[in-house]
Amino acid sequence: MYFTIGDYVAGMFIGALTALSVRAAVWPGMDMVIAMLLGMGIGMVIHLVLGLVLSPWLGMFETMMPASVIGMYGGMFFGMRDSMAAGSPTLTAAAIVGMLFGALVVLGVKIYNRALRGAVVDTGD
């Protein structure tokens, strides 16, 4: 239970921090491609730093893999929204969207992991 809750809290934290950081760097009217690339770069830096910090408490791969999706794809997504001024109107709303995105990614990775888990090769020897 500790690890399950920890996974979601970590994902939500990384999502919120990515959303707020991208909001600080991207302004409405910015070229969307540049905004998305900038957002992805910011997200990757955040996921690398926080992933390393959180790994001892939550496990290296269980932290880094969802964090990478949140950072890379979330950063692009938030950058796109903010450049179009289609993003959340307040910082609180942006943080909430980031948290929701983070939680959804963690859930998605857990479901994907469940699908992949198990024998790939088993000769029965």
Next chain:
Amino acid sequence: MDTETQRKWDEASRTFDWLTFADDHRLGPHKRRLFSKIRGATLMVAAGTGNDFKFFPPGQRIIAIDISPKMLERAAKKATAYPGTIELREMDVGALPFPDASFDTIVTVCTFCSVPKPVAGLRELYRVLKPDGQLLMFEHVRSKIGPFGILLDLMTPLSRRLGPDLNRDTVGNVQKAGFRLRREENVYLDIVKIIEAVKG
């Protein structure tokens, strides 16, 4: 002896237990399940600080090697607590001083992400394994899932400085060394795996 690798893992030994605390808890049951298959004369390669000794079934006679004397210093207490026999020896997997066909079981845990010449190391394991012996591995490998694989490639130059590579094809390396896969199991995504192999 590969002194560069030895120095890296001597350094890593200071924080190793702390960094692997969560992994031990999350992955421990899978390791215990794998190690329940241990039989006969057993070699553990890269014992580290001995964190995995607690997952061994009791009553075994195991030789546990590591390239890092600092790691082995930390492992000594855990080896004493094991309800069986664990003999610790400083050794490089690339040059094992054992005769051919010495072991019934060889165990590795997150080892071949770090061995500089993995296929050569695995060939050495092939040599010291008995013809009917088994290789039991708990390893992390490069993901074949696009974004995860790219991420592991990007992180490897950094992780290599502190410890392991994150993008090794250990399943392929096991086969290149001459082993035949008996079982391959995904433990976390397609990154953390149980690999069981026998002589081909």
